[in-house]
Amino acid sequence: MKIAYFSPVSPQKTGIADYSEVELLPYLPHHLDIDIFIDTKIRPNNDDLKKKFNIYPYTDYEKMKESYDIPLYHVGNNECHDYIYRSLIKNPGITIFHDIYLHNFLWSVSIGQGSTDRYREEFKYCYGEEGLNIADRAIGTGAYPEFDYPLIKRILDHSLGVICHNDFSIQVALKEKPDASITKIHHPLTIPQEIKDLESQNARKIKENLSIEAKKPIIVSFGFISSHKRYHVLLRAFKKLLVEFPDAVLLLVGKDLMGIDNLITSLGLAGSVIKAGFVPFTDIVKFLAIADFCVNLRHPTAGETSGSVLRIMAAKKSVIVSDVGWFSEIPEDCCLKVAVDSHEEDLLLAYMQTLAANARMREAIGENALRWVEREHNPQRIAEEFYRYIKSVVDGDEIVMTRVSEALLHLGVDEQDDNLLRHVSASIRGIL
Numbered sequence: 001m002k003i004a005y006f007s008p009v010s011p012q013k014t015g016i017a018d019y020s021e022v023e024l025l026p027y028l029p030h031h032l033d034i035d036i037f038i039d040t041k042i043r044p045n046n047d048d049l050k051k052k053f054n055i056y057p058y059t060d061y062e063k064m065k066e067s068y069d070i071p072l073y074h075v076g077n078n079e080c081h082d083y084i085y086r087s088l089i090k091n092p093g094i095t096i097f098h099d100i101y102l103h104n105f106l107w108s109v110s111i112g113q114g115s116t117d118r119y120r121e122e123f124k125y126c127y128g129e130e131g132l133n134i135a136d137r138a139i140g141t142g143a144y145p146e147f148d149y150p151l152i153k154r155i156l157d158h159s160l161g162v163i164c165h166n167d168f169s170i171q172v173a174l175k176e177k178p179d180a181s182i183t184k185i186h187h188p189l190t191i192p193q194e195i196k197d198l199e200s201q202n203a204r205k206i207k208e209n210l211s212i213e214a215k216k217p218i219i220v221s222f223g224f225i226s227s228h229k230r231y232h233v234l235l236r237a238f239k240k241l242l243v244e245f246p247d248a249v250l251l252l253v254g255k256d257l258m259g260i261d262n263l264i265t266s267l268g269l270a271g272s273v274i275k276a277g278f279v280p281f282t283d284i285v286k287f288l289a290i291a292d293f294c295v296n297l298r299h300p301t302a303g304e305t306s307g308s309v310l311r312i313m314a315a316k317k318s319v320i321v322s323d324v325g326w327f328s329e330i331p332e333d334c335c336l337k338v339a340v341d342s343h344e345e346d347l348l349l350a351y352m353q354t355l356a357a358n359a360r361m362r363e364a365i366g367e368n369a370l371r372w373v374e375r376e377h378n379p380q381r382i383a384e385e386f387y388r389y390i391k392s393v394v395d396g397d398e399i400v401m402t403r404v405s406e407a408l409l410h411l412g413v414d415e416q417d418d419n420l421l422r423h424v425s426a427s428i429r430g431i432l
Helices: 015-024 047-052 058-067 079-090 103-109 117-141 153-157 167-176 203-209 231-244 261-266 281-290 307-314 325-329 344-357 359-376 379-394 397-410 418-431
Strands: 002-006 033-038 054-057 070-075 093-097 159-164 182-184 218-222 249-253 273-277 293-296 319-322 336-338
Touching: 002 058, 002 079, 015 070, 015 079, 015 307, 015 379, 033 058, 054 058, 058 079, 070 079, 070 379, 079 103, 079 153, 093 379, 103 117, 117 153, 153 159, 153 167, 159 167, 159 379, 167 182, 167 325, 203 281, 218 231, 218 281, 218 307, 231 249, 231 261, 231 344, 249 281, 281 307, 293 307, 293 344, 307 319, 307 359, 319 344, 336 344, 344 359
Parallel strands: 002 033, 002 070, 033 054, 070 093, 093 159, 159 182, 218 249, 218 293, 249 273, 293 319, 319 336
Antiparallel strands: none
């Protein structure tokens, strides 16, 4: 089977480029013949990728599409995916949702480029006249509903099949299009050898370079520093932690998008918080090696499965997360979850105090986390699941079922006719 694979690639700075190049494309060729289609503005710099795959500008797909069984579209929440969106609408295929709320994507390809027309038109397509009113209010006030509307209806209407990485995203998608053909396949994770060999890192030297040799506990937070990562909650809880653990250090690893320095200074934490900024993978491994535990909060969520949290868990490090979206689906014995409510800061502090004081608990959670990641996020098994789902769509099972459902709805059969729909579904699957 031959597929056209649409995804950002490096040097594009998006986690989905890493996902494709590290987590999926090394394994899918065991099952599928793959060509990659990229944005015309991009010159890929991954030599291994260029050696193993044919890579074409997406504009070539139109004249080549007859040679493929189906296109595969990776959809995410930034402007890197505009060419993928446009290709998907023109040539339906299988969509992989990395985020299920796509307002940032829409904003970046419309208002972010000085045009309101596309922004208004997409809201109208998804939510009718009320959607148009929502868009106009957002444009007029500048208060954009980043996490209130998925804005995925047009994508769902043009997808022959949909892959989500978690139940939360599936539930959101089905609310937008109840008859959508959707399957869940976990986010794959290749555990790098550097993380497997984490204990070989020279922790003393790493701490010495950061001038934190005598500090403990060392708490690390990975990822973009932005307001929905709830750093205001983390910093306030961390300040209270210092009462019991005055030598504690909070290490923030990631690009600062919110200007967090003022908050750090106003809380009097300048001497206990270190900003490392955006760092290469080699430094991420070093920071993981010295972390006593990690904190990765977020709310609202766009429905993403966090590659950062999976790597933390693969490193056998305890992590505290917000009890939302995919994070709620992590087993209880593999992390600590903080509900986003009036007790959030107090519970976060209690968890931080507990982990800071209890090395055995940290180790037990870390061991559980690694076993879960190895079992549920194995990239070889996930590549097989991709293949089986792609084959089912190409062979017509999902397409026929969708079209039969549409025909039945047209004939007046609605979702309340459960017995009839189950009978027809069973009969068709028996034939297929």
